[in-house]
Amino acid sequence: MKSWKVLFLLFLIVASVLIIKNEPPYHTDRGFIFGTYYNICYKSKNNLQQKIDSTLKSVDNSLSPFNKHSVITAINENRDTLVNAQFTDVFNLAQIIAETTDGAFDITVAPLVNAWGFGFKQGITIDSITVDSLLQYVGYKSIRLTDNKVTKQNPQTMLDCSAIAKGYGCDCVARMLEYYGVKDYMVEIGGEVVAKGKNDKSKQWSIGISRPTDDKSGAINELQEILHISGKSVATSGNYRNYRYEDGRKLSHTIDPRTGYPVTHTLLSATVIANDCATADAYATAFMVMGIDKAVELCKKKEIDAYFIYSTPEGTINTRETDGMKKYHQ
Ligand code: ADP
Ligand code: MG
16 A cells, blocks of 8 residues: 555544544433433533523422422412413413313313322322312313413312423423533433434434333333334323222322323323423323323324323233334334
């Protein structure tokens, strides 16, 4: 080989090493928020941990019913409050999804969630009379947001955004990362995920769907399926982690706001892929209420994809998915 060729080759090697060395590192940030764990991985020359913390805290201050000083708590306690932009985002999206799901998703479900023992207040002994009396405080059509104020037809009505706030929190962190120029990231809060760009192996992000096993601790985590995601959000709602037994019946934490009772059908989990995580989160919960057939119909109209795990009469586990879901398995 001629000497100039050797020199050129050497130059290429040195240049590639320098380029690789200049690549920003991936950072991982883990913690606890909204009663669950978060896990955030992003490629950046800066450590954005403090920004992540403050973003998550601001969502908590807007939407956590466990936080005494949050906007949602003020509304639930009927204190005169002006709502902020985050609350407004979530309220408006929740109302749209309530309308499109015929009230299967409804943030006014709070009094029922509390009464069944899954909410921010202590449960009571519940019977059909209690359910009937609480139902009069439930219904998304009885609340309005105008001029930054929530008005309720009935002061007993309370809001619970738990089925959308984690997804919204992921969207807020993703937006903050984008603002700081981050192009490759995965933001996960309690199983709801936003993923964009590539992971540290230069591949699409792999997101596992858990195999439903009755396990409150979350220690058992066998995977049913792995999805490959970039530029999309994924949320899963299931009745295998958060449930309790009463008189031998398994009570799910997903309540049908129209009947007042926890859902009892064979659907074990619903995973939704959408452009934003708040939407994916809310539809995943709505689908647990609606059941597979109605959910699949709605997916076609809304251009979202879903993957369902259900139990068969023989006691085995089966799955069903929308056509658009296939591309995420490759
Ligand atoms: P997870 O917390 O397991 O991710 P979800 O996103 O489905 O599950 O949220 C479930 C929570 O949402 C319940 O614990 C309750 O607070 C609330 N919820 C229950 N049923 C409904 C419903 N039909 N519409 C809106 N929120 C609901
Ligand atoms: Mg949800």
